[in-house]
Amino acid sequence: MTVATPKPAAAVCGGRRYALLLALWDSDYATKVYGGYHNVFVSAFGSGAGDERWVSYRVIAGEFPSPDDLSSYDGFVVSGSPHDAHGEDPWVHRLCALLRSLHAMGKRILGVCFGHQLLCRALGGKVARARNGWDVGVRYVTFAPGLVSNGGLGFLGDDLGGELELLLPTATAAIVEVHQDEVWEIPPGAAVVAYSEKTRVEAFVVGENVLGIQGHPEYTADILLELVDRLAGQNAINGSVGDEARRTVAVTGGPDRAFWTGLCKGFLRGGGGGGGSDGFAAGARRRCAYL
Numbered sequence: 344m345t346v347a348t349p350k351p352a353a354a355v356c357g358g359r360r361y362a363l364l365l366a367l368w369d370s371d372y373a374t375k376v377y378g379g380y381h382n383v384f385v386s387a388f389g390s391g392a393g394d395e396r397w398v399s400y401r402v403i404a405g406e407f408p409s410p411d412d413l414s415s416y417d418g419f420v421v422s423g424s425p426h427d428a429h430g431e432d433p434w435v436h437r438l439c440a441l442l443r444s445l446h447a448m449g450k451r452i453l454g455v456c457f458g459h460q461l462l463c464r465a466l467g468g469k470v471a472r473a474r475n476g477w478d479v480g481v482r483y484v485t486f487a488p489g490l491v492s493n494g495g496l497g498f499l500g501d502d503l504g505g506e507l508e509l510l511l512p513t514a515t516a517a518i519v520e521v522h523q524d525e526v527w528e529i530p531p532g533a534a535v536v537a538y539s540e541k542t543r544v545e546a547f548v549v550g551e552n553v554l555g556i557q558g559h560p561e562y563t564a565d566i567l568l569e570l571v572d573r574l575a576g577q578n579a580i581n582g583s584v585g586d587e588a589r590r591t592v593a594v595t596g597g598p599d600r601a602f603w604t605g606l607c608k609g610f611l612r613g614g615g616g617g618g619g620s621d622g623f624a625a626g627a628r629r630r631c632a633y634l
Contacts, residue, residue, distance in 0.1 A: 358394025359417045361611065364402045364438065366424035366457055372569045384420060387561035387604045388453075388611060402438050413444070418451035418611040421458025423559060427524060428460035429470045439465040451552045451611055456522055459546075459555035466530035466549060473525040475541050477584055479571060480591035481598055483515045484537045484545045484558065516599040518545075518558035519567045521574075525557065554610050560603030564592050 369379040377383050381399045389397060398416075400406045403424065408416070421442070426432060442465040445452055454462035460470040526544040529535060533553075537546035545557045559567075568589065575585040 358392065358396065359390075359612070360396045360398070360415055361388075362408055362416045362419045363397055363399040364407075364419060364421045364441075364458070365399055366403050366422050366426065366438070366461075368401075368403065370569075370573070372573075373566070376565075380422065383566070384422065384561050387600075388420065388607050390608065390612070402434055405434055405437075407437065407441060410444075413448065413450070416450065418453065419445055420611070421452065421454045421461060423456035423458065423521070426457065428457050428464055429524065435461070442466070446549070446553060449552055451613070452554070453607055453610060454553075454555040455561065456557060456559055457524075459557050460522075460524055460526060462549075462553060462555045463526045463528075463530055463533075463544075463547070466533070466553070468526060468530040468533065469528035470524055471527050473523055473542070477523045477580055478520045478525075478541050479522075479574070479580060479584055480520060480588035481517050481564070481567070481595045482520045482539050482541065482558070482591065483517050483595070484539050486514045486516070486537045487535065516602050517595045517597070518556075518560060518603055519562040519564070519598050520558045521562075521567065521570060522557060526555070554607075556603075556607075558598075558603075560598075560600070560607050562598070563600065564597040568592065 363381060363384050365380060367380065373380050373383060377386070381397070385397045389395060398408075400408055403426070421438070426435065428435070438461060442452060442462055446466060452462060454460070464470050520542075525542050526547065529544060529547050530549060533547045533549045535544050535547050539545050542557055547555050571580070571585050571588045574580045575582060580588075
């Protein structure tokens with residue numbers, strides 16, 4: 344288990360505490376440049392506040408938070424992974440069970456790529472190989488009508504939603520994508536809030552406490568390019584897929600990372616309390632009926 348400034352729960356009373364569930368091993372590049380994926384995620388989603396603590400659990404190695412400690416966390420983040428979210432590995436099943444427990448507790452859960460897919464599976468949806476094959480590169484994601492207008496980002500509240508709109512003047516945002524699986528069916532009670540030309544479910548919500556994002560809001564362009572080279576070197580993707588991925592970085596100028604990290608930070612911290620009793624998912628469901 345990787346711990347950021349380890350302290351017992353009682354010692355961080357008054358601050359926020361988050362658990363990062365790492366479903367992958369650190370790459371040589373991530374270790375050399377960033378000190379590991381723990382630092383990549385905390386740099387992207389952490390507030391920088393002195394009383395905020397992030398604790399990493401390497402779930403791919405069977406490291407999980409203690410059931411007695413779950414209530415001490417304000418939120419949980421599930422990382423990407425080279426493993427299949429529809430696979431049968433024992434740790435995958437264990438992680439599914441944990442996510443169901445956290446959802447029942449009303450804990451905020453953010454799933455990224457594999458984490459997005461596993462949240463879907465754990466809560467009753469369906470995940471499988473992507474119908475259109477590998478999606479690698481920087482892609483534009485389109486938000487459902489009304490979600491990015493008039494402060495309408497729901498769980499973020501009007502204040503934070505308005506701030507993010509300044510970063511996202513249109514209803515699209517560029518994000519890093521690296522996946523060969525996708526959500527086929529969203530869980531009962533979920534709502535699709537974003538999609539792309541290649542992937543029907545780029546983001547979904549369940550109530551106010553679950554957010555799944557198919558792309559990688561934590562990734563920078565350099566992480567993507569190194570990963571493309573590594574996947575091509577392993578023959579996991581062919582040369583044309585790699586060339587196209589590199590082209591998308593040049594064409595788009597890279598992901599709209601300030602928007603995505605702001606969105607994730609706002610979600611994990613509960614936003615400004617906006618959205619009313621109607622709830623983000625209910626509003627999104629009305630706007631996304633056509634999907």
